[in-house]
Amino acid sequence: MIAGHLSDADRLAAGLRVLPETAQAFAAAQAAWRFYSNPALSLPVLAEPLIEAAKVGVREMCRDYALMVLDWSLLHYKHHVSKSDRIELANHQDLGYKLLTALAVSDTTGWPLAPVCLELEALDGLHTTRRRKPLAALSALDGLGPVMEHVEKLQLERPLVWIIDREGDSIKHVREWVAAGRNFVVRADDAPRVVCANRTQPLCEAAKQVPLVRTREVSHKGVPVLQYVGETQIIIQRPARTHRVVNGKPQHQNIAGPPITLRLIVSEVRDSKGQVLARWLLLSNLPAEVSAEKIALWYYWRWKIESYHKLLKQAGQHLESWQQDDAEQLSRRLAVVAMAAVLVWQLAHDQRAEAEQMRQVLVRLSGRQMKRGKEQPGFTEPALLAGMGILLPMLHLLETHSPDELKRLACQVLPGTWSLPSEETG
Secondary structure (H helix, E strand, C coil): CCHHHCCCCECCECCCCCCCCCCCHHHHHHHHHHHHHCCCCCHHHHHHHHHHHHHHHHHHHCCCCEEEEEEEEEEECCCCCCCCCCEECCCCCCEEEEEEEEEEEECCCCCEEEEEEEEEEECCEEEECCCCCCECCCCCCCCHHHHHHHHHCCCCCCCEEEEECHHHCCHHHHHHHHHCCCEEEEECCCCCEEEECCEEEEHHHHHHCCCCEEEEEEEECCEEEEEEEEEEEEEECCCEEEEEEECCEEEEEEECCCCEEEEEEEEEEECCCCCEEEEEEEEECCCCCCCHHHHHHHHHCCHHHHHHHHHHCCCCCCHHHCCCCCHHHHHHHHHHHHHHHHHHHHHHHCCCHHHHHHHHHHHHHHCCCCCCCCCCCCCCHHHHHHHHHHHHHHHHHHCCCCHHHHHHHHHHHCCCCCCCCHHHHC
16 A cells, blocks of 8 residues: 555546556555545554654654654645535635644754654544544644644653744743643744843844844755854743634633743845845744754754645645545545655665665656756655656566566567667567
């Protein structure tokens, strides 16, 4: 099943890729359909190989911390009317599911290791690798607490650092994470007011007072750029304000809480002319021995989860074209595809000479053009997938047909595509 997803898919043919074995393609498709529809197959069981891969990866590739990136992705199935458990996403015409992923990432290289928790929100609840049966769906941020608690119980052998994009900028939840002793890096909005230098002011104004120092060269949209970093200390005293919808009506509530002191890390990405291309205001409670430069780099690595979601959607598996009937079946297939992604990452990270040779072979098989330059690794994950989609069927084919037999068939049926040596043709 995993091998069937070790290839890039087409939007119009996003089903299981069937290897050229003795079984017919239709039979293989039926078997896959029964597999994803099997009610005895639980998500926690499917998640076990992912968790084991994460444990090995953390043990071998993380030094001080294991970075745990959390992010949501909307899965759009507007025209899939057979999926009766879709929920409303952006508007009443935009129907689909909401995917939450917790992705383990190395604190030394930024390499993705494995998704350790997958959750798919549907009309009947939350289909999650944490439980056998769907759970009641909470708000996006309220749902992070149970995920964090679940991942912490996995005992990944390194302290966790939760890295969350701007959706996680909620003072109520930040206070909860501080009280629970969780380390985090959260991208903040500009507007909320904080106390900095004994003065209450918007966060963006406090950020302007932070001197920035050039730290490293990074890549922005494939172009080498420079990263500048600085930090200061802030205090958040304001009450939290909740936003809930009850019976279709919005409800708001102010919740007071104790003041909390956090580090404000300001990170800017600039081009060679000094123009600011991206700017992040990061809030963290990590201890002082973790430098602001390192925290900014860890947040920069957050884009790995965006690449993973892109691999699931338009750059590899075309998830939004899958034909499974409901979220339960989709979530099982998502777990299998996550295992395929882990295998691709392991090949991408392998430093052995044989792995480098295999990557070159797969890129050649894929037919993809790679960008040149010292910052380019010479491959992309979609290219590795595309190459595997050719290599694996080719290896299966060679078990039943010799190379000479295939050459003769090509010469006889497809003239001009291959030339046999003179002693074979004569």
